[in-house]
Amino acid sequence: AQSVTQPDIHITVSEGASLELRCNYSYGATPYLFWYVQSPGQGLQLLLKYFSGDTLVQGIKGFEAEFKRSQSSFNLRKPSVHWSDAAEYFCAVGAADTGRRALTFGSGTRLQVQP
Amino acid sequence: DGGITQSPKYLFRKEGQNVTLSCEQNLNHDAMYWYRQDPGQGLRLIYYSQIVNDFQKGDIAEGYSVSREKKESFPLTVTSAQKNPTAFYLCASSSGASGNTIYFGEGSWLTVV
Numbered sequence: 001a002q003s004v005t006q007p008d009i010h011i012t013v014s015e016g017a018s019l020e021l022r023c024n025y026s027y028g029a030t031p032y033l034f035w036y037v038q039s040p041g042q043g044l045q046l047l048l049k050y051f052s053g054d055t056l057v058q059g060i061k062g063f064e065a066e067f068k069r070s071q072s073s074f075n076l077r078k079p080s081v082h083w084s085d086a087a088e089y090f091c092a093v094g095a096a097d098t099g100r101r102a103l104t105f106g107s108g109t110r111l112q113v114q115p
Numbered sequence: 116d117g118g119i120t121q122s123p124k125y126l127f128r129k130e131g132q133n134v135t136l137s138c139e140q141n142l143n144h145d146a147m148y149w150y151r152q153d154p155g156q157g158l159r160l161i162y163y164s165q166i167v168n169d170f171q172k173g174d175i176a177e178g179y180s181v182s183r184e185k186k187e188s189f190p191l192t193v194t195s196a197q198k199n200p201t202a203f204y205l206c207a208s209s210s211g212a213s214g215n216t217i218y219f220g221e222g223s224w225l226t227v228v
Contacts, residue, residue: 006157009155034216034217036219041203041222041224042221042222043119043205043219043220043221043222044158044205044207044219045219046216046218049216090157090158102148102160102163102173102217103217104160105150105157105158105159106157107155107156107157108155108157
């Protein structure tokens with residue numbers, strides 16, 4: 001079964017600083033990988049996804065993520081954080097070779113942005 | 116507008132009562148999902164359905180039930196057997212093809228009083 005680890009529960013960065021949120025997955029084959037963002041009390045919005053091909057994927061709101069198979073990682077990055085980026089971020093993995101289409105989520109990283 | 120509608124947004128339940136959370140989608144998606152979210156634990160899969168009249172248990176199905184009589188609807192019933200039902204519940208859907216993006220509703224808060 002697949003699993004996802006987000007090692008950082010809470011991260012604080014200053015506005016304008018760069019950001020990297022870590023995500024490690026466990027899955028035997030090539031996974032489908034996703035990053036979602038959630039504002040308090042709301043549903044999840046897709047930031048970006050990796051299915052195949054170029055390992056550096058671009059998403060909405062200036063975010064990007066890089067798939068590194070050798071490290072089983074899919075870290076999310078943004079060069080300059082805005083105050084509106086404060087939210088909770090979830091990494092998720094999907095299985096390509098099973099009948100289960102649902103995603104497995106990490107426990108999330110809460111991002112706080114200081115002025 | 117296309118999307119996923121969950122209702123009610125807030126629900127209070129007395130112990131021993133069953134409650135049903137509604138989820139409707141007009142995205143013409145084949146697959147639908149229910150997740151539970153607790154602080155610090157991310158999202159956990161309760162049930163999912165890949166086609167009408169069929170559904171599968173997820174990781175934490177005990178104390179919950181679902182039905183999928185129509186493509187656009189996937190209601191979740193939280194039964195009295197669920198020992199700790201207070202949580203945020205998220206419904207989602209996807210086209211069903213492997214790896215396709217899952218889209219989420221706005222969620223429902225359930226509180227047991």
